[in-house]
Amino acid sequence: MTQLPESQQKVKFYQTGTLTVGNRLLDEEHRNVQATMDRSNSLDSGHRACQGCGEALGARFAIDAAIRATGNQLIAANATGCLEVFTTPYPETAWSIPWIHSLFGNAAAVASGIAAAMKAKGREEVRVIAQGGDGGTTDIGFGCLSGTFDRNDDVLYICYNNQAYMNTGVQRSSATPGAARTATTMPVGAEPGNAFNTGKSVPLIAMAHNIPYVATASVHDLHDLEMKVTKAMGVHGARYIEVFVPCPLGWGSKPGDTVKIARMAVESGMYPLFEAADGELTGVTKIRRRIPVDDYLKQQRRFAHVFKPNNAHQLEQLRAIAAHNIKRFDLLARDGEEL
Amino acid sequence: MSDKVVVQTKPFAITLDVGSSLLNKTGTWRTERPVYLDRLPPCNHACPAGENIQAWLGYAEEGDYEAAWRKIMDDNPLPATMGRVCYHACEGACNRTQLDQAVGINSVERFLGDQALRYGWQMDAGEPTGKKAMIVGAGPAGLSCAYHLRRYGHDVTIFDSSPKAGGMIRYGIPKYRMPREKLNAEIERIQAMGVKIELNTRVDDIQAIRERNGFDSVFIAIGAQSAKHIEIESDESIPMLDAVQVLRNSEIEEPTGLRGRVVVYGGGNTAIDVGRTAIRLGAIEVTVIVLESRAKMPAHEFEVKEALEEGVRIVDLRAVRKIEGNTLTLERMVDSADQWPQPSGQFETFEADVMVQALGQNVETGLLDGIPGVVVEGGIVQVDHCMMTGTDGFFAGGDMVPSQRTVTTSIGHGKKAARSMDSWLRKEKCLPVEKHELASFDKLNTWYYSDAPRTIRPMLDVVRRQSGFAEVVGNLDEGNAQYEARRCMSCGNCFECDNCYGVCPDNSVTKLGPGKRFEFKYDYCKGCAICATECPCGAIKMVPEDI
Ligand SMILES: Cc1cc2nc3c(=O)[nH]c(=O)nc-3n(C[C@H](O)[C@H](O)[C@H](O)COP(=O)(O)OP(=O)(O)OC[C@H]3O[C@@H](n4cnc5c(N)ncnc54)[C@H](O)[C@@H]3O)c2cc1C
Ligand SMILES: Cc1ncc(C[n+]2csc(CCOP(=O)(O)OP(=O)(O)O)c2C)c(N)n1
Ligand code: SF4
Ligand code: SF4
Ligand code: SF4
Ligand SMILES: [Mg+2]
Numbered sequence: 110m111t112q113l114p115e116s117q118q119k120v121k122f123y124q125t126g127t128l129t130v131g132n133r134l135l136d137e138e139h140r141n142v143q144a145t146m147d148r149s150n151s152l153d154s155g156h157r158a159c160q161g162c163g164e165a166l167g168a169r170f171a172i173d174a175a176i177r178a179t180g181n182q183l184i185a186a187n188a189t190g191c192l193e194v195f196t197t198p199y200p201e202t203a204w205s206i207p208w209i210h211s212l213f214g215n216a217a218a219v220a221s222g223i224a225a226a227m228k229a230k231g232r233e234e235v236r237v238i239a240q241g242g243d244g245g246t247t248d249i250g251f252g253c254l255s256g257t258f259d260r261n262d263d264v265l266y267i268c269y270n271n272q273a274y275m276n277t278g279v280q281r282s283s284a285t286p287g288a289a290r291t292a293t294t295m296p297v298g299a300e301p302g303n304a305f306n307t308g309k310s311v312p313l314i315a316m317a318h319n320i321p322y323v324a325t326a327s328v329h330d331l332h333d334l335e336m337k338v339t340k341a342m343g344v345h346g347a348r349y350i351e352v353f354v355p356c357p358l359g360w361g362s363k364p365g366d367t368v369k370i371a372r373m374a375v376e377s378g379m380y381p382l383f384e385a386a387d388g389e390l391t392g393v394t395k396i397r398r399r400i401p402v403d404d405y406l407k408q409q410r411r412f413a414h415v416f417k418p419n420n421a422h423q424l425e426q427l428r429a430i431a432a433h434n435i436k437r438f439d440l441l442a443r444d445g446e447e448l
Numbered sequence: 449m450s451d452k453v454v455v456q457t458k459p460f461a462i463t464l465d466v467g468s469s470l471l472n473k474t475g476t477w478r479t480e481r482p483v484y485l486d487r488l489p490p491c492n493h494a495c496p497a498g499e500n501i502q503a504w505l506g507y508a509e510e511g512d513y514e515a516a517w518r519k520i521m522d523d524n525p526l527p528a529t530m531g532r533v534c535y536h537a538c539e540g541a542c543n544r545t546q547l548d549q550a551v552g553i554n555s556v557e558r559f560l561g562d563q564a565l566r567y568g569w570q571m572d573a574g575e576p577t578g579k580k581a582m583i584v585g586a587g588p589a590g591l592s593c594a595y596h597l598r599r600y601g602h603d604v605t606i607f608d609s610s611p612k613a614g615g616m617i618r619y620g621i622p623k624y625r626m627p628r629e630k631l632n633a634e635i636e637r638i639q640a641m642g643v644k645i646e647l648n649t650r651v652d653d654i655q656a657i658r659e660r661n662g663f664d665s666v667f668i669a670i671g672a673q674s675a676k677h678i679e680i681e682s683d684e685s686i687p688m689l690d691a692v693q694v695l696r697n698s699e700i701e702e703p704t705g706l707r708g709r710v711v712v713y714g715g716g717n718t719a720i721d722v723g724r725t726a727i728r729l730g731a732i733e734v735t736v737i738v739l740e741s742r743a744k745m746p747a748h749e750f751e752v753k754e755a756l757e758e759g760v761r762i763v764d765l766r767a768v769r770k771i772e773g774n775t776l777t778l779e780r781m782v783d784s785a786d787q788w789p790q791p792s793g794q795f796e797t798f799e800a801d802v803m804v805q806a807l808g809q810n811v812e813t814g815l816l817d818g819i820p821g822v823v824v825e826g827g828i829v830q831v832d833h834c835m836m837t838g839t840d841g842f843f844a845g846g847d848m849v850p851s852q853r854t855v856t857t858s859i860g861h862g863k864k865a866a867r868s869m870d871s872w873l874r875k876e877k878c879l880p881v882e883k884h885e886l887a888s889f890d891k892l893n894t895w896y897y898s899d900a901p902r903t904i905r906p907m908l909d910v911v912r913r914q915s916g917f918a919e920v921v922g923n924l925d926e927g928n929a930q931y932e933a934r935r936c937m938s939c940g941n942c943f944e945c946d947n948c949y950g951v952c953p954d955n956s957v958t959k960l961g962p963g964k965r966f967e968f969k970y971d972y973c974k975g976c977a978i979c980a981t982e983c984p985c986g987a988i989k990m991v992p993e994d995i
Contacts, residue, residue: 124509124934124943125984126898131946133962134509134934143950146959154955154972155469160477161976166953196469203469331950357976365977365990368951372895398895 127332141335142173149176149205156203158195161364163354163371164269167328168192168240171267171352172206174335178342179236184208184223188216188241188250191276192269214249216241221253221262228263236342240267243284244274247311254311258318258347265341265348268311271356279359283308286379287430288423290411291359301414305426312383315349319388322346327353327382329372333394337384353380361410373405378431381438395442402431474954478975480990482948482968487887487940487986491553494541496857497524497592498864501538501553502941508556508933514569516933517560521571524859525595525638526588528565528630531558532921533621534856535748543889543939549902552924552932559929565633573641574601579873582663583607584651584815587615588855589669589846591635592862593869594643600870604643607657609650611700615671616847617855619696620718622725623917652815664873667865668816668829669846672809672853682771691718691806698725708801709733711776713768715745719806720752723760727914735798738764741783754920758913763798765789774799811848834868834878835861843869887940891986896945900935903928942966942987948979 123134131144142148151172158165176183185208187193193210196203211219220239227235239257241250246268257264273291274280281291287305290296294303315323321344326334334352341348355371357364374380375394379402382394406412406427415423435441489502499520507516520527531554542550563569579602583590586608594604612618613635617626639645651657658666675690682688689705691714697704706726712719715738726734736755738745742764745752756762763778767789770777776798781789813829816822821838823830828850835843845861847853868878906922913920924932942965949957949966956973957966980988 124898124936124938125896125945128896128898129945129947129984130950131944133944141946141950144946146961150955152955153469154969155472155474156954157469157472157474158953160974161978162953166951166978169953169955198472200465201467201469201471363977364974365981367953367976367978368982 130331141331142177143170143331143335149173149181151176151204151206152196153203153205155201156196157198158191159356159358159364161357161367162191162195163328163356163367164192164242164271164275165195166367167269167334167352167354168267170328170331170334171240171326171338171350172238174338175236175238175265175342176206178339179234182235184227184235184237186211186216186219186223186237186239188239188245189213189276190242190245190269190274191271192240192242194276213245215253216245216250217257217264217266218253220264220266221257221260224263233263236265237263238265238267240269242275243268243270243272244280244282246270247283247309251311254349255314255318258315258320258349261320261346263345263347265338265350267338268349268351269354270351271354271359273356273359275356275359284311286427288412288415288420288427290361290414300423301420302411302423305423312349312351312385316385316388316390318347320347320349321387322348323385324350325353325380325382326350327371327375327380328355329368329375330382330394333382340384359411361413362408366408370405370408373400373408376400377402377405378435378440379405379427381434381440383438390438393438393440396435396440397442399441402428473971474974475956475969475971478970478973478993479995480975480977480992481970482973482975482977482980482988483991484942484966484968484987485940485989486884486942487891488884489887489939489941490541490543491538491551491939493883493886494537495860496537496852496854497530497860499523499538502936502938504560505551505553505556505933505936506938506941506943508560508930509936511930513560513563514567517564517569518571520557520560523863525571525592526561526631526634526855526859527557528561528634529588529617529626530856530859531555531561532626532630532919533617535854537856543887543892544935544937546889547894547897547937548899551935552902552905555903555905555924556929556933559924559926561634562630562923565630570637571595571599571641573598576603577601577873579603579665580605580661580663581665581667581869581873582654582658582661583667583669584654585615585669585671585846586610586613586635586645586647587669587671587846587858588617589671589858589862589865590615590667591638591643592859593667593669593843593845593866594862595638595641596863596866597869598638598641598643600866602870602873605661605663606643606645607649607651608645608647611648613645613647619699620692620721621855622695622698622721622728624724624728624913624920625721627919654815654819665841665843665869667835667843667845667862667869668848669844669858669862670812670815670848672811672847674810674812675805676807676810677805678807680768680771683773684771685773686771686800687802688771689802689804691722691804692809694722694804695725698729704729705802706731706804709774709799710735711768711798711800711803712736712806713803714738714806714808715740715747715764716806716808717747717751718808719804720747720755720760722804722806724755724758727758727760728917733761734759735761735763735800737766737768737778737798738762739767739781739789741765741789744783754913757910767791768803769795771803774801776800776803809847813848833880834871835865836868836872836878841869841872884940887986892937892939893982893984893986894937896947896982896984897937900931902935903932938985940986942983943985945984947982947984948988951978951982953978
């Protein structure tokens with residue numbers, strides 16, 4: 110008998126591997142929190158987020174993972190934004206964790222204060238998370254955030270990046286990508302939408318503070334997201350995770366496509382997933398099946414104008430950004446490299 | 449100012465009790481609702497025996513081979529046989545072909561069939577009903593019908609003119625493709641359920657036997673046994689044989705007449721089987737002459753390939769016109785896109801010591817002559833959608849009725865006839881089985897499936913294939929059978945990946961536990977459709993709400 114090739118016999122194959130939320134063929138330790146029947150549902154039903162909200166999804170993913178990692182010893186400080194408004198129309202709340210809401214711009218400082226208080230009370234097993242939208246993080250809350258990083262306070266800050274001020278009606282933030290239409294960018298003219306070469310990358314700025322852990326994650330890759338939150342809760346000091354959360358309302362996308370669009374952002378190179386420790390890049394999540402940037406953009410009305418002939422230069426710039434990300438973060442797997 | 453004491457029951461600035469968002473039934477926002485459904489996987493749809501392939505692969509994925517085998521046995525009593533000789537229409541239809549390659553369904557089926565024989569897994573007969581059924585022909589159609597009738601609890605007797613059961617699986621399909629130990633064991637398993645088989649019993653007068661034994665109903669499946677012939681001008685100096693006779697003789701160890709330079713005339717699988725048999729019996733040279741082009745010949749590509757490897761030559765676009773001495777006169781044919789090959793008027797010669805015609809078979813319908821109501825059209829017996837002939841309680845199936853003429857189709861006919869006969873015996877109407885909507889490729893979200901190349905079945909070395917009748921294609925072992933099963937995408941049927949449970953932003957899916965699937969919380973579901981988009985296998989559908 111002719112023998113089967115070695116490689117084929119050795120392949121460990123579990124139908125969907127770790128790509129799906131759960132997988133009945135995987136051993137328990139490789140399964141996600143979200144697959145368990147007794148998951149904590151830190152953000153429960155009945156909240157008032159739009160249909161298909163990526164932020165609601167990202168927050169439950171992240172906080173449930175943090176609850177598991179800390180044995181439910183967790184307090185959160187929340188910034189104003191959709192997350193706060195849709196979860197908690199007074200006196201109801203969708204949160205099932207102890208949390209505090211103070212202001213739009215001070216979540217990091219409030220969290221630092223809670224961490225200090227817990228330390229003073231000798232309850233350092235209680236861990237603290239701050240959470241906010243991109244506006245609350247990259248713009249108005251930026252000073253407080255940098256302070257928390259600077260002091261290396263024992264806080265994990267999670268930013269849910271939907272690339273604009275969604276709660277107040279889609280205004281531009283410093284996390285809005287070039288060309289994206291918002292309520293406060295040029296609707297017409299030679300450069301409709303957000304201007305290129307503006308804005309900032311807070312994950313890279315966080316790295317510049319040399320804090321113990323920084324990561325980007327996306328709602329389409331739950332395994333990766335839970336792994337990063339778990340890792341972050343395994344270390345002390347200031348930590349930062351940014352989660353990419355599509356917003357159907359602000360982006361002009363179909364509610365049912367939220368996870369798909371997040372996947373497309375990552376697979377096109379528009380949103381690189383990486384991790385860093387003590388200021389050094391330690392890993393990137395490779396692109397699995399690369400797709401053209403155009404395919405990602407076409408899902409969203411905020412980019413519709415870039416497909417008009419006289420805006421071709423904008424499309425070119427967006428493609429160049431993806432290409433640059435792919436090169437900069439080395440996002441493509443080499444031949445034969447395991448993903 | 450009053451001096452009344454105000455009792456503060458709540459902390460300052462709080463006037464309402466804290467409530468949970470669960471009070472807010474967001475389900476009212478919905479214009480469409482997600483529903484779970486089972487769609488029909490294309491493999492199941494294509495299987496002529498109606499196997500629930502996706503379901504039995506599901507058990508095999510988990511390593512529960514016995515459950516997998518029993519799921520096959522719901523439809524097909526001969527998995528070890530089908531895992532060898534079936535032309536696997538299922539694999540042709542498999543959605544995975546559009547991703548990488550089809551799931552090796554046939555090889556997993558064979559593994560399971562062999563596993564059952566190794567461990568002696570058995571099926572039970574149903575509770576006795578007291579009804580008696582008569583079957584003529586112990587080929588795949590007859591055996592399948594008998595098996596299913598026994599499972600319904602009826603008493604079954606098969607009559608067959610041959611010395612052994614199996615029909616064309618035994619007397620047509622050669623050993624190198626179908627080892628007889630496996631076939632025998634699968635037939636014995638059916639007999640162990642109480643099916644009686646009367647061998648060497650040719651039936652000519654069905655009604656007489658029926659009345660003598662008090663059979664309540666009849667299934668007839670005598671196949672297509674007599675070879676078709678075409679007249680070729682010949683001085684009769686070389687023998688002119690027919691394929692079915694040659695293969696039958698090979699099976700019963702009578703001289704086949706295959707020697708020297710053998711020419712087989714025909715382009716189907718039977719011609720290829722004769723060619724490969726001739727190689728094994730030591731012919732000097734074996735040539736299959738085909739009227740059509742190589743691309744259009746009806747034989748399956750993989751069988752042609754195996755034959756070529758073993759040394760069979762194929763000469764296509766030729767018609768045999770005349771035989772004089774050892775010399776055949778061949779006319780070149782011209783291929784054309786839409787019609788039968790056309791003669792070219794150009795001739796050539798070819799040397800041969802024996803010629804075999806392999807041009808298909810006819811049904812011997814003689815034994816139906818006296819039966820009122822039975823309709824024969826173009827030599828083929830007509831049946832309705834319940835496999836019943838024009839005579840009440842008289843069913844037929846397999847090669848003798850309109851059919852693709854494969855073992856699998858015959859098994860499907862046997863199953864369907866048994867189901868109809870069971871209804872008929874219970875004086876109920878035979879109703880067509882409702883089919884679910886198709887789980888076509890566009891219903892899947894294939895992102896989620898890991899990349900996994902198809903497993904190659906080991907093959908016997910060519911030298912050993914040329915010199916004997918040992919089985920050519922090898923079996924998968926447990927490891928790679930399970931691997932192959934896990935390549936299945938479970939099209940249209942929930943495989944409990946937990947995606948819907950995980951990706952709902954509104955936490956509106958309840959997980960019911962292993963094997964129990966999921967439920968939507970319609971009180972809260974906003975109808976965003978993320979779950980439907982992210983279900984890998986297309987087991988969720990969005991349907992409009994009545995508003
Ligand atoms: C060489 C060859 C290779 C083939 N290879 C394949 C293959 O690889 N895969 C595949 O799917 N199909 C194959 N086929 C087709 C397949 O074998 C037939 O379609 C199938 O066996 C038909 O089943 P059946 O039950 O209708 O009839 P048969 O298998 O022909 O069985 C009919 C039975 O009835 C008996 N019988 C006939 N007349 C009487 C009578 N008057 N009284 C009592 N008994 C009678 C016969 O002895 C026989 O046992 C092949 C066919 C041939 C000829
Ligand atoms: C100091 C202050 N300025 C403005 C506001 C109004 N405001 C509330 S939420 C919000 C936008 C929040 O945007 P982002 O942080 O990106 O969160 P998102 O709603 O997009 O999730 C604004 C401007 C406020 N609450 N406080
Ligand atoms: S992937 Fe599985 S269910 Fe889908 S067609 Fe192929 S075998 Fe059938
Ligand atoms: S994801 Fe949740 S809210 Fe959206 S349709 Fe499915 S069950 Fe309903
Ligand atoms: S998403 Fe997964 S768990 Fe949900 S119905 Fe589809 S296959 Fe089943
Ligand atoms: Mg925002």
